[in-house]
Amino acid sequence: MEIKKVGVVGFGLMGCGIAEVCAKAGYDVIASSSGGESVEKGLAAIKASLYRAVERGRATAEEKEDALSRIKGTMSFDDFRGCDLVIEAVPEDLELKKKIFAQLDKVCPPDAILATNTSCLSVIDIAVATRRPERVLGLHFFNPVPLMKLVELVKTVSTSDETVSLGNTFGQSLGKTVIVVRDLPGFIVIRLIMPFVLGAIRLYESGYASKEDIDQAIVMGLNHPMGPLALCDFAGLDTILSIADSMYKELRETQLNPPILLKKMVAAGHLGRKTGRGFYDYRK
Ligand SMILES: NC(=O)c1ccc[n+]([C@@H]2O[C@H](COP(=O)([O-])OP(=O)(O)OC[C@H]3O[C@@H](n4cnc5c(N)ncnc54)[C@H](O)[C@@H]3O)[C@@H](O)[C@H]2O)c1
Numbered sequence: 001m002e003i004k005k006v007g008v009v010g011f012g013l014m015g016c017g018i019a020e021v022c023a024k025a026g027y028d029v030i031a032s033s034s035g036g037e038s039v040e041k042g043l044a045a046i047k048a049s050l051y052r053a054v055e056r057g058r059a060t061a062e063e064k065e066d067a068l069s070r071i072k073g074t075m076s077f078d079d080f081r082g083c084d085l086v087i088e089a090v091p092e093d094l095e096l097k098k099k100i101f102a103q104l105d106k107v108c109p110p111d112a113i114l115a116t117n118t119s120c121l122s123v124i125d126i127a128v129a130t131r132r133p134e135r136v137l138g139l140h141f142f143n144p145v146p147l148m149k150l151v152e153l154v155k156t157v158s159t160s161d162e163t164v165s166l167g168n169t170f171g172q173s174l175g176k177t178v179i180v181v182r183d184l185p186g187f188i189v190i191r192l193i194m195p196f197v198l199g200a201i202r203l204y205e206s207g208y209a210s211k212e213d214i215d216q217a218i219v220m221g222l223n224h225p226m227g228p229l230a231l232c233d234f235a236g237l238d239t240i241l242s243i244a245d246s247m248y249k250e251l252r253e254t255q256l257n258p259p260i261l262l263k264k265m266v267a268a269g270h271l272g273r274k275t276g277r278g279f280y281d282y283r284k
Helices: 013-024 036-055 061-070 077-082 094-107 123-127 161-173 189-205 211-222 228-235 237-251 260-267
Strands: 005-009 028-032 071-074 085-088 113-116 136-140 150-155 177-182
Touching: 005 013, 005 077, 005 094, 013 028, 013 036, 013 061, 013 071, 028 036, 028 077, 036 061, 036 071, 061 071, 077 094, 085 094, 094 113, 094 123, 113 123, 113 161, 123 136, 136 161, 150 161, 161 177, 189 211, 189 228, 189 237, 189 260, 211 228, 228 237, 237 260
Parallel strands: 005 028, 005 085, 028 071, 085 113, 113 136, 150 177
Antiparallel strands: 136 150
16 A cells, blocks of 8 residues: 555644645645634644745745645534545643544545644544544654654554554655654653643742743753743643643642642633743743
8 A cells, every 4th residue: 555645634733734744745734623713723833834934945945835736624523535644733621532533534545644732641542433444543743743753643442553564654654753652641752741841830839949040941951942831832732731631630640740830820721832922922
């Protein structure tokens, strides 16, 4: 089987990045979102990202145009009918993801591969919403997708070796390094980073240090590209809260219990860069 046409469900932060790298690698891409406005917003975000890539010498103007011409937005699941691989990137909500996989299972060809970009949910719980759990796997990309080199390929107890091999080849064709991980909460990267990030929120919440000092300490002291609070703003506080909630539910480790401040900020709609306000203010 050869992957030629890729579907992307969910056209937010991650869906846009995934659609962009797939189009740049020569795949035809069809991407859907829940609202008409979001499709337009997604296409505009990809355009802006590709313009930046040209400005910074990471792509030529021809490559930008070629990639843009390969991406189509849609409002209808029926348009996934011709896809060889569909990657889901909707919010971190198990019931929503299961519903989408059941819908995809009905419209996609029987041998099409269905992948989830979940950060921590159980991939087998999503896979059993379909009649093809052996063709379901996790493809966990990192933000920002065009720059981050890693993809965690999540193999469930049902994923076939052929699906793992196709997923591996696909990830590499995007220029990514693929590691195969087990279907356990948070896989490797999120399993390790969540206690650290939530610990930083708790330090700030307790008044132990200012947000600037916490972030600067990690940037200057550990050479991270950004501090943990800036990272929360970058990833989206709603996404961080959903991940913490679901990992705490599974693992019951105290350090994964979401801090109250995080819950309050999400309730207030201070979700980070995407809403202009999180731990820092981006409205200027
Ligand atoms: N943000 C990160 O840094 C990051 C990194 C790796 C993985 N992830 C994972 O990627 C997934 C998406 O995260 P995100 O940050 O892109 O979220 P996001 O909120 O930026 O985007 C989600 C998109 O899904 C759309 N959507 C909602 N319901 C839908 C539906 N029923 N059908 C189609 N589209 C629908 C929304 O309109 C939105 O465009 C989550 O599972 C998250 O855990 C996020």
